[in-house]
Amino acid sequence: MTDENGDIAGSSALEATGLGRKYRRGWALRDVAFRLPAGCVCALVGPNGSGKSTLLSLAADLLAPTTGILRIFGHAPSAPEARARIAFVAQDKPLYPRFTVADTLRLGRELNPRWDQRAAERVVAEADVPLAARVGSLSGGQRTCVALALALGKRAELLLLDEPMSDQDPLRRRRMMGALMAEAAEHGTTVVISTHVLAELDGVCDHLLLIGDGRIRLAGESDAIQSAHRLITGARDGLDPGAGGHTVVERRTTGRQLTALVRSATAPVGDGWIVREPSLEDVLLGYLRSPDAPPLITAGARASSRDVVR
Amino acid sequence: MVEYHIDRRSGVATYLQIVQQTKQALRLGLLQPGDRLPTAKAVVTATAVNPNTVLKAYRELEREGLVEPRPGLGTFVRRSLARPEAAADSPLRAELAAWADRARAAGLDREDAAALVTSVLDERFRDGGTAGATTVESTNGENG
Numbered sequence: 001m002t003d004e005n006g007d008i009a010g011s012s013a014l015e016a017t018g019l020g021r022k023y024r025r026g027w028a029l030r031d032v033a034f035r036l037p038a039g040c041v042c043a044l045v046g047p048n049g050s051g052k053s054t055l056l057s058l059a060a061d062l063l064a065p066t067t068g069i070l071r072i073f074g075h076a077p078s079a080p081e082a083r084a085r086i087a088f089v090a091q092d093k094p095l096y097p098r099f100t101v102a103d104t105l106r107l108g109r110e111l112n113p114r115w116d117q118r119a120a121e122r123v124v125a126e127a128d129v130p131l132a133a134r135v136g137s138l139s140g141g142q143r144t145c146v147a148l149a150l151a152l153g154k155r156a157e158l159l160l161l162d163e164p165m166s167d168q169d170p171l172r173r174r175r176m177m178g179a180l181m182a183e184a185a186e187h188g189t190t191v192v193i194s195t196h197v198l199a200e201l202d203g204v205c206d207h208l209l210l211i212g213d214g215r216i217r218l219a220g221e222s223d224a225i226q227s228a229h230r231l232i233t234g235a236r237d238g239l240d241p242g243a244g245g246h247t248v249v250e251r252r253t254t255g256r257q258l259t260a261l262v263r264s265a266t267a268p269v270g271d272g273w274i275v276r277e278p279s280l281e282d283v284l285l286g287y288l289r290s291p292d293a294p295p296l297i298t299a300g301a302r303a304s305s306r307d308v309v310r
Numbered sequence: 311m312v313e314y315h316i317d318r319r320s321g322v323a324t325y326l327q328i329v330q331q332t333k334q335a336l337r338l339g340l341l342q343p344g345d346r347l348p349t350a351k352a353v354v355t356a357t358a359v360n361p362n363t364v365l366k367a368y369r370e371l372e373r374e375g376l377v378e379p380r381p382g383l384g385t386f387v388r389r390s391l392a393r394p395e396a397a398a399d400s401p402l403r404a405e406l407a408a409w410a411d412r413a414r415a416a417g418l419d420r421e422d423a424a425a426l427v428t429s430v431l432d433e434r435f436r437d438g439g440t441a442g443a444t445t446v447e448s449t450n451g452e453n454g
Contacts, residue, residue, distance in 0.1 A: 039362075040362075041360050041361075041362070174358050175358075177358035178354060178355045178356065178357070178358040179355070180358075181354035181355070181358055181359065181360065181361055182351050182354055182355040184354075184360075184361050185349075185350045185351045185354050185361035185364075186351055202318045203316060203318055203324045203357075203358070203359045203360065203363065204358065204359065204360055205360060206360050206362050206363070279321075
């Protein structure tokens with residue numbers, strides 16, 4: 001693990017410090033601080049309305065932060081150095097409905113100096129979208145593929161995808177993910193994919209960012225987050241899941257049985273408990289059900305000190 | 311060339327599935343010394359898993375001395391896991407087949423026999439016995 005982290009720890013694709021965004025109805029994001037190493041594939045997870053799209057829009061410079069700073073490869077989102085290096089596929093996929101797919105790709109070619117026509121055409125072909133079809137006549141899933149083709153054709157170093165798989169059938173989802181991962185393998189592209197269904201991204205992501213109620217709840221390498229937790233079961237009476245000094249994320253009782261999700265990297269949990277390693281989904285659900293549990297941000301995902309960012 | 315099948319519900323880590331399937335291919339002779347493993351790009355295109363996972367699996371195979379990366383060319387098989395001692399016409403297999411016939415004649419059904427075999431394996435391979443050297447030693451020990 002250390003050697004692979006050593007490779008990428010050098011540069012951050014995305015780094016936030018004290019980031020916040022307020023709408024008229026209140027704070028959508030608050031005190032957000034994390035870093036995402038370049039080259040990782042990150043799942044941005046959270047319930048609907050938790051602030052995922054706001055975070056992505058801030059990174060894509062479609063929104064300005066109310067507080068704090070966001071850096072893309074060390075640059076402000078509005079800087080030309082940042083804008084040239086990112087591609088954003090928004091949930092509503094703004095495309096010209098009267099253009100054909102071929103026209104749309106041509107537009108991408110004209111507007112982007114580093115355009116990769118082959119990569120873009122490959123995605124469209126993989127998804128069985130005819131080049132001569134008008135964008136307005138395509139299904140939602142097909143439009144998503146065209147938007148993804150534009151993003152990949154731009155040859156961006158950071159891809160921000162807002163729920164790209166939600167309107168895809170299983171076959172196309174698999175092909176799109178395959179194309180995306182191939183791109184990441186070939187060019188070391190950093191990918192951030194938002195979803196509220198983690199199972200969709202099983203095996204795809206090596207990093208995880210969990211947002212709940214506008215705040216970061218979990219950030220870091222998926223392996224590290226998963227292995228930092230234990231699911232313990234025992235009799236309700238006489239046992240204290242926090243006895244070993246562990247942080248108890250969530251506790252639930254069913255009859256005489258007590259189940260708890262604890263943060264316990266190394267210390268033994270104690271006698272009388274059945275201890276299991278939870279799935280990543282168990283961990284996520286535990287945090288989402290317990291809004292007061294302290295957040296976990298692994299060492300690799302911590303934002304560097306403020307003066308460096310400034 | 312091998313093709314990996316990733317079972318996302320198995321609970322086995324994805325990189326470990328790739329390691330295990332590669333070893334299985336080496337045992338069965340589907341991969342032989344000098345063969346090239348599929349590129350990370352080819353694997354992720356087919357399976358939609360994270361490229362870092364594939365690289366982690368290949369590094370693990372390299373650490374075990376089974377494959378070696380050749381810069382710019384790919385990852386190549388260094389040694390095989392196929393064992394002549396375990397081939398279809400080996401004396402060991404013939405002995406086991408004879409034993410299975412006797413077990414059947416004695417009235418054991420398939421599950422009884424499998425349970426018996428498993429318990430003896432557990433007893434004789436207590437040290438894990440996965441590494442090449444230890445397995446060969448304990449096998450010899452049983453013969454002698």
